[in-house]
Amino acid sequence: MGMKISKALLLLTLLVHIVSAQGVRKVIIWSEDPECDSSPNLRVPVEKIICSSSQTDRGKAIGIEHNGLRLVILPQPDSEYFTVGAALSNSTQDPFMFDSDTWIVAHYRSMAEFREGKPPLYRGRSLPSRTIIQGLRAEAQQSNSLDSYIASTQTSPKTVEFKRSDGSTGRMVVRVPNEDELNRARERSGNRSKLAEERQEEIRKHALTAKTVMPKSSVAGMVYFERKKNVELSVLSLAVGEVTYVFGIGKSPR
Secondary structure, three states, X not given: OOHHHHHHHHHHHHHHHHHHOOOOOEEXXXXXXXXXXXXXXXXXXXXXXXXXXXXXXXXXXXXXXXXXXXXXXXXXXXXXXXXXXXXXXXXXXXXXXXXXXXXXXXXXXXXXXXXXXXXXXXXXXXXXXXXXXXXXXXXXXHHHHHHHHHHHOOEEEEEEEEEXXXXXXXXXXXXXXXXHHHHHHHHHHHHHHHHHHHHHHHHHXXXXXXXXXXXXXXXXXXXXXXXXXXXXXXXXXXXXXOEEEEEEEEOOOO
Protein backbone atom coordinates (compact mmCIF):
# COMPACT_ATOMS: atom_id res chain seq x y z
CA MET A 1 0.00 0.00 0.00
CA GLY A 2 1.55 3.25 -1.14
CA MET A 3 1.89 6.62 0.51
CA LYS A 4 -1.10 8.14 -1.32
CA ILE A 5 -3.44 5.57 0.21
CA SER A 6 -1.78 6.01 3.55
CA LYS A 7 -2.75 9.70 3.62
CA ALA A 8 -6.37 8.73 3.03
CA LEU A 9 -6.06 6.04 5.68
CA LEU A 10 -4.84 8.69 8.10
CA LEU A 11 -7.92 10.85 7.61
CA LEU A 12 -10.21 7.86 7.93
CA THR A 13 -8.52 6.66 11.08
CA LEU A 14 -8.62 10.06 12.76
CA LEU A 15 -12.36 10.21 12.05
CA VAL A 16 -12.85 6.68 13.34
CA HIS A 17 -11.21 7.49 16.65
CA ILE A 18 -12.92 10.83 17.11
CA VAL A 19 -16.28 9.11 16.66
CA SER A 20 -15.42 6.12 18.84
CA ALA A 21 -13.89 8.36 21.53
CA GLN A 22 -10.97 6.06 22.23
CA GLY A 23 -8.85 8.99 23.33
CA VAL A 24 -5.99 8.03 21.02
CA ARG A 25 -3.43 10.85 20.69
CA LYS A 26 -1.31 9.43 17.86
CA VAL A 27 -1.92 7.43 14.71
CA ILE A 28 0.77 5.50 12.84
CA ILE A 29 0.00 3.89 9.51
CA TRP A 30 1.84 1.01 7.95
CA SER A 31 3.12 1.61 4.43
CA GLU A 32 5.73 0.23 2.06
CA ASP A 33 7.91 3.16 3.10
CA PRO A 34 10.25 1.93 5.89
CA GLU A 35 9.59 5.16 7.79
CA CYS A 36 5.83 4.47 7.78
CA ASP A 37 3.39 7.31 7.93
CA SER A 38 2.07 9.07 11.03
CA SER A 39 -0.12 12.04 11.79
CA PRO A 40 2.30 14.89 10.96
CA ASN A 41 0.98 17.36 13.52
CA LEU A 42 1.46 14.79 16.28
CA ARG A 43 4.77 13.26 15.26
CA VAL A 44 7.59 13.64 17.76
CA PRO A 45 10.85 14.17 15.81
CA VAL A 46 12.96 12.00 18.10
CA GLU A 47 10.69 8.99 17.68
CA LYS A 48 11.88 6.18 15.51
CA ILE A 49 9.21 4.46 13.44
CA ILE A 50 10.00 1.55 11.16
CA CYS A 51 7.63 -0.30 8.83
CA SER A 52 8.56 -3.75 7.61
CA SER A 53 7.20 -6.74 5.75
CA SER A 54 8.29 -10.33 5.24
CA GLN A 55 6.99 -13.29 3.31
CA THR A 56 6.11 -16.38 5.35
CA ASP A 57 4.74 -19.78 4.41
CA ARG A 58 1.32 -18.51 5.56
CA GLY A 59 1.38 -15.20 3.72
CA LYS A 60 2.80 -11.72 4.04
CA ALA A 61 3.50 -10.46 7.56
CA ILE A 62 3.60 -6.70 8.04
CA GLY A 63 4.82 -4.83 11.09
CA ILE A 64 5.54 -1.52 12.78
CA GLU A 65 8.30 -0.78 15.29
CA HIS A 66 7.77 2.27 17.46
CA ASN A 67 9.19 3.37 20.81
CA GLY A 68 10.26 -0.12 21.81
CA LEU A 69 7.05 -1.80 20.67
CA ARG A 70 7.05 -4.14 17.70
CA LEU A 71 3.62 -5.05 16.34
CA VAL A 72 3.45 -7.62 13.55
CA ILE A 73 0.26 -8.93 11.96
CA LEU A 74 -0.37 -11.77 9.56
CA PRO A 75 -3.79 -11.45 7.91
CA GLN A 76 -5.73 -14.61 7.09
CA PRO A 77 -8.91 -13.29 5.46
CA ASP A 78 -9.88 -16.59 3.83
CA SER A 79 -10.65 -18.42 7.07
CA GLU A 80 -14.10 -18.76 8.68
CA TYR A 81 -13.64 -15.34 10.24
CA PHE A 82 -11.52 -12.42 9.12
CA THR A 83 -8.63 -13.68 11.21
CA VAL A 84 -5.43 -11.84 12.01
CA GLY A 85 -2.42 -13.27 13.78
CA ALA A 86 -0.87 -10.58 15.97
CA ALA A 87 2.48 -10.56 17.77
CA LEU A 88 3.56 -7.77 20.12
CA SER A 89 7.08 -7.45 21.52
CA ASN A 90 8.23 -4.98 24.17
CA SER A 91 11.92 -4.06 24.43
CA THR A 92 11.39 -1.29 26.99
CA GLN A 93 11.32 -1.23 30.79
CA ASP A 94 7.62 -0.27 30.90
CA PRO A 95 4.54 -2.36 30.10
CA PHE A 96 2.28 -1.68 27.12
CA MET A 97 -1.45 -1.97 27.79
CA PHE A 98 -3.96 -2.93 25.11
CA ASP A 99 -7.29 -4.67 24.63
CA SER A 100 -7.73 -6.53 21.36
CA ASP A 101 -11.51 -6.60 21.98
CA THR A 102 -11.48 -2.88 21.04
CA TRP A 103 -9.54 -3.34 17.82
CA ILE A 104 -11.53 -2.30 14.76
CA VAL A 105 -11.88 -3.47 11.17
CA ALA A 106 -13.52 -1.56 8.32
CA HIS A 107 -14.31 -3.57 5.18
CA TYR A 108 -14.64 -1.78 1.83
CA ARG A 109 -16.17 -3.20 -1.32
CA SER A 110 -13.50 -1.61 -3.48
CA MET A 111 -10.45 0.62 -3.41
CA ALA A 112 -12.40 3.12 -5.52
CA GLU A 113 -15.12 3.46 -2.86
CA PHE A 114 -12.44 3.89 -0.22
CA ARG A 115 -10.67 6.64 -2.17
CA GLU A 116 -13.99 8.40 -2.79
CA GLY A 117 -14.63 8.54 0.93
CA LYS A 118 -17.68 6.29 0.87
CA PRO A 119 -18.61 4.54 4.10
CA PRO A 120 -17.36 0.99 4.56
CA LEU A 121 -19.53 -2.03 3.88
CA TYR A 122 -18.98 -2.98 7.50
CA ARG A 123 -17.18 -1.52 10.48
CA GLY A 124 -16.94 -3.17 13.87
CA ARG A 125 -14.83 -4.34 16.74
CA SER A 126 -13.17 -7.72 16.96
CA LEU A 127 -15.15 -10.74 18.10
CA PRO A 128 -14.05 -11.77 21.62
CA SER A 129 -12.95 -15.40 21.69
CA ARG A 130 -15.36 -16.12 24.55
CA THR A 131 -18.26 -14.93 22.38
CA ILE A 132 -17.19 -17.16 19.50
CA ILE A 133 -16.86 -20.15 21.83
CA GLN A 134 -20.31 -19.57 23.31
CA GLY A 135 -21.75 -19.27 19.81
CA LEU A 136 -20.15 -22.52 18.65
CA ARG A 137 -21.51 -24.34 21.70
CA ALA A 138 -25.02 -22.95 21.25
CA GLU A 139 -25.03 -23.69 17.52
CA ALA A 140 -24.06 -27.32 18.10
CA GLN A 141 -26.70 -27.74 20.80
CA GLN A 142 -29.43 -26.25 18.60
CA SER A 143 -28.44 -28.38 15.62
CA ASN A 144 -28.37 -31.52 17.75
CA SER A 145 -31.79 -30.74 19.21
CA LEU A 146 -33.32 -30.17 15.78
CA ASP A 147 -31.70 -33.31 14.38
CA SER A 148 -33.02 -35.41 17.27
CA TYR A 149 -36.52 -33.98 16.86
CA ILE A 150 -36.62 -34.69 13.12
CA ALA A 151 -35.36 -38.23 13.71
CA SER A 152 -38.04 -38.80 16.34
CA THR A 153 -40.76 -38.01 13.78
CA GLN A 154 -39.52 -40.76 11.48
CA THR A 155 -41.50 -43.91 12.23
CA SER A 156 -41.68 -47.45 10.94
CA PRO A 157 -44.43 -50.09 11.13
CA LYS A 158 -44.38 -52.72 13.86
CA THR A 159 -46.76 -55.59 14.44
CA VAL A 160 -47.78 -55.99 18.07
CA GLU A 161 -50.04 -58.44 19.87
CA PHE A 162 -52.89 -57.32 22.10
CA LYS A 163 -55.36 -59.03 24.37
CA ARG A 164 -59.09 -58.57 23.97
CA SER A 165 -61.55 -58.30 26.85
CA ASP A 166 -62.74 -61.84 26.21
CA GLY A 167 -59.24 -63.17 26.69
CA SER A 168 -58.45 -63.77 23.05
CA THR A 169 -55.43 -62.20 21.39
CA GLY A 170 -55.00 -60.30 18.20
CA ARG A 171 -52.42 -58.46 16.16
CA MET A 172 -52.21 -54.94 14.88
CA VAL A 173 -49.72 -52.72 13.07
CA VAL A 174 -48.60 -49.56 14.87
CA ARG A 175 -46.09 -46.83 14.02
CA VAL A 176 -43.05 -46.66 16.28
CA PRO A 177 -39.90 -44.49 16.26
CA ASN A 178 -37.40 -45.63 13.69
CA GLU A 179 -34.41 -46.81 15.73
CA ASP A 180 -32.07 -46.62 12.75
CA GLU A 181 -32.93 -42.95 12.25
CA LEU A 182 -32.52 -42.24 15.95
CA ASN A 183 -29.13 -43.97 16.02
CA ARG A 184 -27.97 -42.02 12.97
CA ALA A 185 -29.10 -38.79 14.59
CA ARG A 186 -27.19 -39.67 17.76
CA GLU A 187 -24.10 -40.39 15.68
CA ARG A 188 -24.40 -37.08 13.82
CA SER A 189 -24.90 -35.24 17.10
CA GLY A 190 -21.82 -36.87 18.57
CA ASN A 191 -19.72 -35.93 15.57
CA ARG A 192 -21.12 -32.39 15.53
CA SER A 193 -20.39 -31.91 19.23
CA LYS A 194 -16.89 -33.26 18.81
CA LEU A 195 -16.11 -30.89 15.95
CA ALA A 196 -17.51 -27.95 17.93
CA GLU A 197 -15.43 -28.87 20.96
CA GLU A 198 -12.29 -29.18 18.85
CA ARG A 199 -12.95 -25.76 17.30
CA GLN A 200 -13.57 -24.24 20.74
CA GLU A 201 -10.34 -25.71 22.06
CA GLU A 202 -8.44 -24.41 19.03
CA ILE A 203 -9.73 -20.89 19.67
CA ARG A 204 -8.98 -21.11 23.41
CA LYS A 205 -5.45 -22.22 22.62
CA HIS A 206 -4.62 -19.64 19.93
CA ALA A 207 -6.72 -16.53 20.68
CA LEU A 208 -4.94 -13.37 21.81
CA THR A 209 -6.29 -12.93 25.35
CA ALA A 210 -3.40 -11.04 26.96
CA LYS A 211 -4.04 -7.39 27.83
CA THR A 212 -0.46 -6.37 28.64
CA VAL A 213 2.95 -6.74 27.04
CA MET A 214 5.30 -6.82 29.99
CA PRO A 215 8.84 -5.35 29.77
CA LYS A 216 11.31 -7.43 27.78
CA SER A 217 8.60 -9.89 26.76
CA SER A 218 6.15 -10.64 23.99
CA VAL A 219 2.63 -11.95 23.44
CA ALA A 220 0.95 -13.41 20.38
CA GLY A 221 -2.35 -14.86 19.29
CA MET A 222 -5.23 -14.77 16.86
CA VAL A 223 -7.77 -11.95 16.68
CA TYR A 224 -11.11 -12.62 15.01
CA PHE A 225 -13.24 -10.13 13.10
CA GLU A 226 -16.49 -10.34 11.19
CA ARG A 227 -15.88 -11.58 7.68
CA LYS A 228 -17.68 -10.09 4.67
CA LYS A 229 -17.80 -11.30 1.09
CA ASN A 230 -16.78 -9.26 -1.94
CA VAL A 231 -14.37 -7.06 -0.01
CA GLU A 232 -11.39 -5.51 -1.77
CA LEU A 233 -9.88 -3.60 1.15
CA SER A 234 -9.92 -4.04 4.93
CA VAL A 235 -8.54 -1.38 7.27
CA LEU A 236 -7.43 -2.47 10.74
CA SER A 237 -7.10 0.04 13.59
CA LEU A 238 -5.20 -1.52 16.49
CA ALA A 239 -4.90 0.56 19.66
CA VAL A 240 -1.92 -0.15 21.94
CA GLY A 241 -1.40 2.25 24.80
CA GLU A 242 -2.11 5.76 23.53
CA VAL A 243 -1.25 4.97 19.91
CA THR A 244 -3.34 3.44 17.16
CA TYR A 245 -1.53 1.42 14.50
CA VAL A 246 -3.32 1.20 11.17
CA PHE A 247 -2.89 -1.49 8.53
CA GLY A 248 -4.55 -1.60 5.11
CA ILE A 249 -5.08 -5.12 3.80
CA GLY A 250 -5.94 -5.68 0.16
CA LYS A 251 -7.75 -8.72 -1.13
CA SER A 252 -5.40 -11.69 -1.33
CA PRO A 253 -4.92 -13.08 -4.83
CA ARG A 254 -6.38 -16.57 -5.28
